[in-house]
Amino acid sequence: MASRPIPLAVLLLCSLIAQAPGLAIAEDPRPPLEPAEAQGLFRVDSGLKVELAAAEPLVIDPVEIAFDERGRMWVVEMRDYPNGPPDGGEPLGRIKVLEDVDRDGVYDKATVFADGLLFANGLIPWRDGAIVTMAPSIVFLRDTDGDGKADARETLYQGFATGNVQLRVSHPTLGLDGWLYVGNGLRGGNVVAADAKGEPIDLSGKDLRFDPTRGLAEAVSGPAQYGLTFDAWGNRFVCENRHHLRHVVFPEQAARRNPRLAVRDVLQDVPVDGEGGRVFPISKYWVTSSLHAGQFTACCGVLIYGGDALPAPYRGAGFTCEPTGNLVHAEVLEPDGATFRSRPMREGVEFLASTDPWFRPVNLTVGPDGALYVVDMYRAVIEHPEWMPEELKNRPDLRLGDDRGRIWRIVPEASKPADPGRSLIAPDADKLALLGHPNSWHRDVARRLLKQDPEKLPVDRLAPLVVGDGEGLARVQAAWLLEGAGKLTDDQVVALLDADSPRVREQAALLAGSRLVANEAIRSRVVALAGDADPRVRFQSALALGAWNDAGKVEPLTTIALEGAGDRWTRLAVASALPDHAADVFAKVLDRLRDQPADPDRIALVEELAALVGAGKEPEETAKAVAALDALDGPSTDAWRLAALDGLSEGVARTRITFGRFLETTPGPTAEAIRRMLARASAVASDPSADAPSRLAAVRLLAFAAYEEAEPALTGLLLNDPDEAIRVAAARSLGNLGRPEAADRLIEHWRSYLPAVRRAAADALLRDGARIARLLDAIEQGKVLPGDLDAAQAQRLLASADPTIKERAGKLLSRPGGRREAIAAYRPAVAAAGDVARGRAVFEANCATCHRVADVGVDVGPDIADTRVRTREALLDDILDPNRAIDGNYVAYAVATSDGAVYDGVIAAQTSSSLTLKSPDGKTEILLRSAIDEIRSTGQSLMPEGFEEKITVQQMADLLTFLKDWRYQDGSVPLGR
Structure with missing residues (x-):
């Protein structure tokens, strides 16, 4: 939920903290406000108003809410935040069910459904209870006797990571497809069903979906930290600390099916400003990283608003909580190829913000009335101590506000007081009629009620809804309900593929993937979708065609590739569908590009298709691809050939054989044609008039000449x-x-x-x-x-698995001495006067290959700009003893490949087919898992010990001064010291 920012008002809490090095002395923090006072401090978009739906003592420390069909508000309370119960104490977490008895819009009755829960953080009502996320498990809590209290507990899945409470499995959410999705919290786990049936599911870099009615579960693309939501058409969006709106574009199943394919990532940062976009709080708050000031740092509770109470511009908008800035941000989404792009709803002004520094929005949802509900934990400190400097981990204000909590409701200014009872779903209501309701809450709850009781699913009534020409959302939801029950027919899929709505056709293509091999009517329609005017339909068509191992897919995939060359996700979808026939598509693409200009998008397409051919190592495919290259005679021939050979060599490298060896084993005419083209690379590389991308490609290719x-x-x-x-x-x-x-x-x-x-x-x-x-x-x-080797390079030699190399390196480079002695020797630097400019030079020369401060360097290692509340002593310890405490995301790994090469770095991304390493200087290596012999954790930071051998004590003093004071040089931030 939160990352590193700390509100100024509580950071400067008391004399204890005020005397901590580097912090200002301040008065006691602003006290908490009563709900009525806090309500008056909100600033919300014009035409809207903020109403109180619930407050303490009915709710305490709320982190998620959900409304059931009776209009009751289920609330998860994380009363143990941040450090859990006292030693030997019982967990304080609980789930309450709130009711608005007098129907005035403010909830006035609370029933404790379950208590004694350790860090429960999410739920969805289900049958006679609720499915709850509480790492290491997902549990089903039931009320079997109808008294409003849970009396039965069934563990569904277990094995989720249980580290920091902000990084745990959360947000059980019913997808359009009838599966329940959860975010893994970024820390993964090896998840198994409670009955121990089936293999463990590795969630490294992924999320989980499961179907409680069928007992199925599988990993899906991700991951989400604390925020997961769907739009009306089943697009899944997630968030994490500095990424406020990410679309999960590429499915794990597609990444898994083509062993030749190296998938760099599966998520799209939707906002145009990407990571760490700007925020505009109206409260006084402060972040420990000045690089992150005025940016997202604690994104959580992302929601695509699907309600019908707010005006039209808000429907389909993306909302994200930023609790450290005391605000909720809104973005307007627009289609962009297979994904979306977004921009802030209002430049320079937040959708909802407060001057009250205790306002801590952590989650959002849509209610039965179509309003937007905001879950306010209302705490003085939201940051977890794990992210705090050592001297602040035991600060006395960590739990201030643990007797408070609010739920706010945002509605149009002209709205009458809410009556939660007016929009409920009665037991005898026609749930099918609600599948097309304009309020997403009605659709979602109706779908859940139909889904959770499969034996009573009205198949005979759902079938006409699928094939009719009614509202698209209703048709699609009916189809997925039938699919989940094993009752959807091929004829119904054909009807959906013929729909007028592109969104219905998109869902139909998704449903068609498992059917098109056996059904010609479905197959011919999916092939026809290759020419669809809608890019998301074409994207889904390419994914569906991946299930068909037949030459008949070559033409439609070529069409999709060329039409969508400017969309990297469409190119990736086409590549995933080509575990075979890659050379055929490559040859057809080249033929159609013969007389076309070589723009960057088409260059990327040619490179990526050629890489598939190279990774396949099939002589016939290689010959076909090279023949197509050799036959080119248009104005851009050099560019196409260089791009193709560059891609071919990259693909061959994925298989861990050298390109030279590849040429030796390639039949004579093909190898000779490649050599002729490689010879041409020398001329292009040396031609200063050639464009830069072609020259770089040519230089890379010379490695194989x-x-x-x-x-x-x-x-x-x-x-x-x-x-x-x-x-x-x-x-x-x-x-x-x-x-x-x-x-x-x-x-x-x-x-x-x-x-x-x-x-x-x-x-x-x-x-x-x-x-x-x-x-x-x-x-x-x-x-x-x-000294010519940087610290990381020297460490690679000193940590070599080859004893001869290790011994020689130890003698030549001298192994670092004991850390305690080194720190003692450099302790005078803590008190010595330093110079920021000289320190910047020390940083640039020694640290910038892995760290970024003051616009110098690259982001490979942890953000060391978070230094304002770090003492000089602590910084010295970090520099000279880097392995004392390492964030798990920054442990270095050594990856050995089948060709004898060894790559070092931190794991930046991973999929079923590939691993991405990020090494010093920001370089990335994408390695196919099939070519990896060994992955070995060094157990250490990329930053090696022995840094003291690079600089003097005075240079250390300068470096410490730069790290502490660089941000103050322009006078924009008060020193406060």
Whole structure:
């Protein structure tokens, strides 16, 4: 729910905290307000008003609410936040059911449904109780005797991670498809059904969906932290601390089915400003990272509003809570290819904000009245102590507000007081008639009531609804209900594929995937959707065609690829559908592009299709693709060939064989054609008039050309080209030529390299044992100095699994001494005067390959700009003893591949088919799991010990001063010291 920001009013709490190093002395914080007072401090969009729906003592520490068909509000109370019950004490979490007895719009009766719950954080009413998320489990709490209290508990799934309470499984939400989805909280887990049937489900980088009526569960793309929502058409959106609205675009099933495919990511940051978009609080608040000031840092409770009470512009908008800024943000969504883009509803002004620093919105939902409900935990401190500096972890205000909590309702200003009873769903109501209701609450609850009792599902009434020409949402929901019960027929799917509505056709294509192989009528319609005017329909058509292993899919996939070349998700969908026939689609695409200009989108398409061919290692496919390349004769021939060969080489590299070996095993005519094209790469690489992307592609390709041709060209570029990107690429390609002499060439010119080129050259020399041996020889001979290697590169040698390399490196680079002695030796830097400008230079030279501060460096390691409440002593400890405490997301891994290469970095992303490593300098490597021999955690940070050997005590003082005071140099932030 929250990340690192801390409100100023409570940060400067009392004399204890005020005397902490670096913090200002302040008076006691602003006291909490009664609900009526707090209500008067809201600023909400014009034409709307904020009403109180519930408050303490009826609700305490609410974190999620849900309304059942009777209009009762179910509330999850996290009364143990943040540190849990006292040692030996009972958990304080509970679930209450609130009722508005007098129908005045304010809830006035509360019944404790269940208590003694440890960090329960989400629920959905289900049958005679509720399904509740409370890591490590998902449980079904039942009221079997109708007295309003849970008297039976059934564990459905277990094995979810139980770390920080903000990072746990949450938000059980019924999808349009009839599955219940939960966010994994970013920490994953190996989840099993309580009956232990089936294999454990690995949720690393994924979320979970399950069907309680069928006993099914599987991993799905994600992950969500604390926020998960669907729009009316089943698009799933999630959020995490600094990402306030993310669309889950690419399905895990598609990522899994093509072993050739390396999937970089599955989520789209929908807002145009991406990560950490701007927010405009009206309260006084402060964040520990000045880089994040005025940005999202604690996104949670994301909701796509589907109610009917707010005016039309809000329907379908995305809302996100930002509790540290005491606000709720709104975004307007627009279709963009297979996904969406969004912009703030009002520039510079938040949808809902308060000057009360205790206002802590953590969740949102739509009520029976169509209003937007805001869950307000109402706490002085929302940040978890885990993210606080050591000196503040035991601050006395952590639980202030643990006797309070509010639920607010936002409605049009002209609305009459709410009557929650007017919109209820009676036991005898026609639930099918509600599937097309304009209020999402009615649709969702009606669908849940039909879903949770499959034996009473009115199949005979649902079937006509599917094939009729009625409201699209009703047709689609009826179809998914039948599908979940195993009652949907092929003829009904055909009727949906023929629908006028593109949204219905999109859902129909999703339903068709498992049927098109056996049913020609379905198949022909999915093929026809390749020419659909709607990009999301084409996207879903490509995914559906992936189930069909037949040459008949080549033409429609070619059409989709060319029409959607500008949409990376459509290109990815096409690629996922080509575990076979990749060369056929590649050849057809090239033929149609023959006379077209080589714009970046089409270049990307050609590269990606060629990579599939290369990863397949099938001689016939390679021959077909190369023949198509060789036959090109249009104005952009060089660009297409370079792009294709670049992609082909990348695909071959995924299989962990060298391109040279690939050429040796490729039939003669095909290999000869490739060599002719590679020879042309030398001319393009050296041509300063060629466009930059083509030159870079050509330089990369020279790594696969004949050594006698490539070495002189690469050496010339390495030493003489004015473009640093070309020189860096030349160093990498020269190192990858695979001949011992190539390593010698890199070392021969070592002294002429600027830092970026030197780092690239060192990386190239660290790729395998033979090159490492030559590097160590050069260090022994003084051609390369130990200090020429950055700290991470030196650590790779010192931690080598090869005992010979490890021993030699230990002697040449000198292993760091004990941390305690190093810290003691540099302790004078804490009190010494430092200089910000000199410290910036120290940072840029030694730290910028992994960290970013003051617009210097890259974000690979943790954000070390979060330093205002970090003491100089604590920073010194962090720098000289980096492995003392490591965030699990930043532990370094060593990945060995089947070709003998070893890659180091932090795991940035992972799917069923690939792993993405991020290493110093921000470089990423995407590795196919099929080519990975070993993944080994180093148990350490990417930042090695021994930093003191790089700088003096005075330079350390300068560095500490820069880290503490860089943000104050423009005078915009008071020092407060």
